[in-house]
Amino acid sequence: xxxxxxxxxxxxxxxxxxxxxxxxxxxxxxxxxxxxxxxxxxxxxxxxxxxxxxxxxxxxxxxxxxxxxxxxxxxxxxxxxxxxxxxxxxxxxxxxxxxxxxxxxxxxxxxxxxxxxxxxxxxxxxxxxxxxxxxxxxxxxxxxxxxxxxxxxxxxxxxxxxxxxxxxxxxxxxxxxxxxxxxxxxxxxxxxxxxxxxxxxxxxxxxxxxxxxxxxxxxxxxxxxxxxxxxxxxxxxxxxxxxxxxxxxxxxxxxxxxxxxxxxxxxxxxxxxxxxxxxxxxxxxxxxxxxxxxxxxxxxxxxxxxxxxxxxxxxxxxxxxxxxxxxxxxxxxxxxxxxxxxxxxxxxxxxxxxxxxxxxxxxxxxxxxxxxxxxxxxxxxxxxxxxxxxxxxxxxxxxxxxxxxxxxxxxxxxxxxxxxxxxxxxxxxxxxxxxxxxxxxxxxxxxxxxxxxxxxxxxxxxxxxxxxxxxxxxxxxxxxxxxxxxxxxxxxxxxxx
Numbered sequence: 001x002x003x004x005x006x007x008x009x010x011x012x013x014x015x016x017x018x019x020x021x022x023x024x025x026x027x028x029x030x031x032x033x034x035x036x037x038x039x040x041x042x043x044x045x046x047x048x049x050x051x052x053x054x055x056x057x058x059x060x061x062x063x064x065x066x067x068x069x070x071x072x073x074x075x076x077x078x079x080x081x082x083x084x085x086x087x088x089x090x091x092x093x094x095x096x097x098x099x100x101x102x103x104x105x106x107x108x109x110x111x112x113x114x115x116x117x118x119x120x121x122x123x124x125x126x127x128x129x130x131x132x133x134x135x136x137x138x139x140x141x142x143x144x145x146x147x148x149x150x151x152x153x154x155x156x157x158x159x160x161x162x163x164x165x166x167x168x169x170x171x172x173x174x175x176x177x178x179x180x181x182x183x184x185x186x187x188x189x190x191x192x193x194x195x196x197x198x199x200x201x202x203x204x205x206x207x208x209x210x211x212x213x214x215x216x217x218x219x220x221x222x223x224x225x226x227x228x229x230x231x232x233x234x235x236x237x238x239x240x241x242x243x244x245x246x247x248x249x250x251x252x253x254x255x256x257x258x259x260x261x262x263x264x265x266x267x268x269x270x271x272x273x274x275x276x277x278x279x280x281x282x283x284x285x286x287x288x289x290x291x292x293x294x295x296x297x298x299x300x301x302x303x304x305x306x307x308x309x310x311x312x313x314x315x316x317x318x319x320x321x322x323x324x325x326x327x328x329x330x331x332x333x334x335x336x337x338x339x340x341x342x343x344x345x346x347x348x349x350x351x352x353x354x355x356x357x358x359x360x361x362x363x364x365x366x367x368x369x370x371x372x373x374x375x376x377x378x379x380x381x382x383x384x385x386x387x388x389x390x391x392x393x394x395x396x397x398x399x400x401x402x403x404x405x406x407x408x409x410x411x412x413x414x415x416x417x418x419x420x421x422x423x424x425x426x427x428x429x430x431x432x433x434x435x436x437x438x439x440x441x442x443x444x445x446x447x448x449x450x451x452x453x454x455x456x457x458x459x460x461x462x463x464x465x466x467x468x469x470x471x472x473x474x475x476x477x478x479x480x481x482x483x484x485x486x487x488x489x490x491x492x493x494x495x496x497x
Contacts, residue, residue: 001195001495004475007209007221011372012175012202017155018137019089022098023376027137027485028222029178029200034163035488036139037064037083038131042481042489044244044299044400046132050078050141050164054134059126059435060109064134066117070187072143073168080113085144087111087121098380099138102413103434104130126435128442129407132399136486166193166491177201180490194477194494204343204372213238213470220471220493222484226346229283229468238472242285243480245467246297246397249286249350251338251390251460255419258332259389264363265457267325268336270318271357278463281349286463288315291454292395292405294464299400301443308447312454322361335366339378339385340392342369347392350462380415394465396482403433403446410453419458426452 010024021030039049048054051064070078090097090105099105107124114120123130133139142154146162153159157172164187167180180198201218203209206225212218213228214235224232224240232240258264274288287295290312298305326332336358340347351367358365368388370378377384378391385391397405407430408416410423426449433445454461469480477492478484 001475003197003199004195004490004493005199005201005217005219006490006493007201007203007212007218009204009209009221009223009225011204013178015155016161016169016172016178018086018140018142018161019095019097019099020155021137024223024485025202029180030137030140030161031484031486032167032180032198032488032490033165033169034137034140034142034161035165036135036137036141036486038135038139040132040135040399040483040486042244042479042483042487044246044297044481044483046135046299046399049135049139050083051134054131056128056131056437059437060123062121062123062131062134063114064119064121065115066119067187068117070164071185072146072162072164073183073185074143074146074162075185076143076145078141078143078164080115080117080119082144083119083141084111084113085147086141087119087139089147090138099133099136101408101415103127103407103411104133104138106413125431128437129399129401129404129434132401132404136398166191166488167198170197191488191491193491195490198490198493206345213472216472216474219475220469220478222467222469222478224468224470226282226285226465226468229285232470235470238470241469241471241480242466243469243482244296245465245482246294246400247394247467247482248289248292248294248396248464249392249394249462250289250292251354251462252393252395253390253419253458253460254385254388256385256387257336257389258329258334258363259336260419261329261332262456262458263325263329264332264336265460266313267322267329267361268354268358268363268365269313269457269460270325271322271361272354272460272462273317273357274315274462277350277353281346281353282463282465285468286465289461289464290315291450292409292459292461293402293450297397297400297464298402298443300439304440304443304447305402308451312451317357319360322357326361326363331362333364335364336389337366337368337387338390338392339368339370339375339388341372341375343372351392385418390460396485398486402450403430403442406430406446406449406453407434409458410449421453421456421458423452423456
């Protein structure tokens with residue numbers, strides 16, 4: 001197939017440097033260019049990628065044995081030196097890696113070449129989760145010489161990147177599209193790209209995107225608009241697929257105003273009709289959610305997680321119980337302002353229900369739209385969140401490991417602990433779970449953490465959406481699974497004939 005035209009619904013990437021790739025737009029493109037030591041697969045298993053194997057000889061040591069014969073797009077062979085260079089960039093504060101943090105890079109004592117095709121990562125304290133993170137841009141390998149030469153322009157439209165993936169970057173027309181070209185010298189014969197070129201467009205307006213899919217201007221897209229589900233389900237030129245996901249739609253509390261009281265947050269959750277939101281706003285493509293750990297978002301010990309989930313606060317509406325909690329909290333009278341990206345109407349619909357629920361129990365919920373260009377700062381800048389009690393998110397697990405997500409939002413040193421959540425008992429459990437190699441035991445620790453964390457309702461879980469994928473009838477192959485941020489999915493897309 002000569003060309004596929006695909007849409008990235010969250011907009012244009014800001015960079016393709018793995019250090020700066022920490023969101024939907026960047027990673028949906030980057031996952032097809034730059035490969036990592038490990039790989040997340042469509043069934044959520046984590047297997048070796050550029051590493052042929054990963055050994056864990058001591059609780060604080062991870063040894064990566066590299067594949068031989070892997071070449072960058074310019075023909076140079078990937079070496080252990082490239083891997084050490086790429087991993088160490090995340091440790092250098094001057095590089096400003098978005099993946100840097102106390103629980104990940106802050107726990108790395110050293111990264112060393114320990115053989116011609118071997119790299120050893122030594123940790124300060126045991127952590128079994130970091131190996132899964134080697135499937136994300138944290139473990140991505142770029143050519144050291146090219147990266148050094150590009151300097152500050154690495155990952156930009158001017159300089160691009162130099163990696164080993166099934167596609168190479170052909171050109172990036174800023175504001176228009178990114179074009180990838182097939183890497184015919186790709187090291188894995190079974191995963192060579194089927195399309196010669198792959199164009200990424202960046203339509204964020206739901207109506208415009210829906211029309212582009214229906215007319216064939218765009219061949220496919222993940223995360224198609226929820227208000228277009230009915231239209232795309234009945235489209236004559238393609239198919240809407242629903243698949244496994246690690247996503248959740250939630251309201252994140254900032255710890256500001258009346259919303260800083262967990263009784264108020266819990267009351268609002270109890271009064272919000274999440275089942276109605278699932279049916280109406282998401283047209284039945286989402287499930288009402290009890291926790292920040294969506295069912296099915298893990299690849300091990302499912303029964304442990306399912307049993308814990310079933311014991312959490314149910315999603316059925318309980319107005320009288322909610323009123324009682326508001327009464328206990330002293331009937332707060334101030335407004336509770338919740339921000340959302342103004343271009344995404346799905347959030348308006350959700351917050352309309354939340355606002356209605358608030359009225360029923362005496363809470364003044366005030367949704368406030370913020371342009372998407374400014375909204376991204378809510379996730380990294382406390383100043384941007386100032387004056388808001390909460391903000392909407394369609395969040396996701398980086399890897400199919402609930403512990404990884406929970407500790408990112410609970411650890412006192414994490415930049416994603418938005419409401420400064422602090423509970424020494426839970427922090428101690430995080431350390432125990434992170435050191436546990438046995439999956440079932442780690443799941444039991446993690447389930448305890450989840451239960452204690454959700455009892456405070458720092459996030460209001462609303463729904464768990466399915467992965468929504470539309471492909472027109474000309475193409476096939478994209479996995480209907482939430483792996484498109486870290487898995488080279490575009491390589492599988494080819495002609496349906």
